[in-house]
Amino acid sequence: MSVLVVGSTALDSIKTPTASRPRLLGGSASYAAIAASFFGPVRLVGVVGADFPRRYIQLYRRRKIDVEGLQIKSGKTFHWSGEYEANMDNRRTLLTELGVFENFTPHLAAAHKTSPFVLLANIAPSLQAHVLDQMSKPKFVVADTMDLWLNIALNDLLALLKRVDGFVLNESEAHQLTECTNMLHALRALHKLGPKYVIIKKGHNGALLSAPDGLFLSPAYPLRRVVDPTGAGDSFVGGLMGYLANARGPIEAKIRRAMIYGSVVASFCCEGFGLTRTSKIKRADIEKRVNELERLTRF
Numbered sequence: 001m002s003v004l005v006v007g008s009t010a011l012d013s014i015k016t017p018t019a020s021r022p023r024l025l026g027g028s029a030s031y032a033a034i035a036a037s038f039f040g041p042v043r044l045v046g047v048v049g050a051d052f053p054r055r056y057i058q059l060y061r062r063r064k065i066d067v068e069g070l071q072i073k074s075g076k077t078f079h080w081s082g083e084y085e086a087n088m089d090n091r092r093t094l095l096t097e098l099g100v101f102e103n104f105t106p107h108l109a110a111a112h113k114t115s116p117f118v119l120l121a122n123i124a125p126s127l128q129a130h131v132l133d134q135m136s137k138p139k140f141v142v143a144d145t146m147d148l149w150l151n152i153a154l155n156d157l158l159a160l161l162k163r164v165d166g167f168v169l170n171e172s173e174a175h176q177l178t179e180c181t182n183m184l185h186a187l188r189a190l191h192k193l194g195p196k197y198v199i200i201k202k203g204h205n206g207a208l209l210s211a212p213d214g215l216f217l218s219p220a221y222p223l224r225r226v227v228d229p230t231g232a233g234d235s236f237v238g239g240l241m242g243y244l245a246n247a248r249g250p251i252e253a254k255i256r257r258a259m260i261y262g263s264v265v266a267s268f269c270c271e272g273f274g275l276t277r278t279s280k281i282k283r284a285d286i287e288k289r290v291n292e293l294e295r296l297t298r299f
Ligand code: AMP
Pocket: 008, 010, 011, 012, 026, 027, 028, 080, 096, 122, 123, 124, 148, 229, 230, 231, 232, 233, 234
């Protein structure tokens, strides 16, 4: 089944302690869509400017991503730049140039409105809601977010959370949103905001799922070397949704395994700048790491 992904489609300029790369393919929707594309059909909704390199559109197409919902406007593509500290966990934003993203209104093609799985990747919560307004009875909707929206669009985010099945956020965002330092208390507070499934991302420490049948801890795949962790969270949720949309059985029976698939796709993302490593792997590479994780955690 297909996954509709809406979010940012960007050019990212990234600096790590050892190297820097300008104007890579980035944006939450790019990472999530490419991650989901290993499992089945994906529809991408976003906006880019006239400066968006054709090779990036060709990359979406090579991954068989439907780009009918990708608007190409005159003007500049959203450009984001970030710099990592030596530990690669701490990052600061150097630049955010909104460009055509500033006046973005997602419009869904008729065929996209019936997509069963919807991933509202990181973007303003009012735009995430605008996508949901256009959908007809999706089967499973997951929203991602970032600290910026907690700071400047909290009411929009709270309204959105009443309408989604799953919510994905990182640990510091969970603390900020709930004002709870204890993770179990935070999870209870997050469920009260609406979502049945809450997933807390903990970077290289993995992720935590809270579902109706209890908690599940997903490890991160251990890497010898992290080149660039940008987009790992988006790749995680993209892989998770791609797996959920295409594996058999009810959501509750397959979401734990989906967390593992998300973790594995995120691990490949960290091994190269931007999407360079992820765009070279095959489904068999993912399966190999899933099997390794299974061996690493069985006891
Ligand atoms: P992550 O590393 O998972 O936090 O995601 C990084 C991606 O988020 C980059 O590709 C950026 O282009 C994108 N991004 C940064 N700021 C924003 C923003 N304000 N809205 C949407 N996407 C953003």
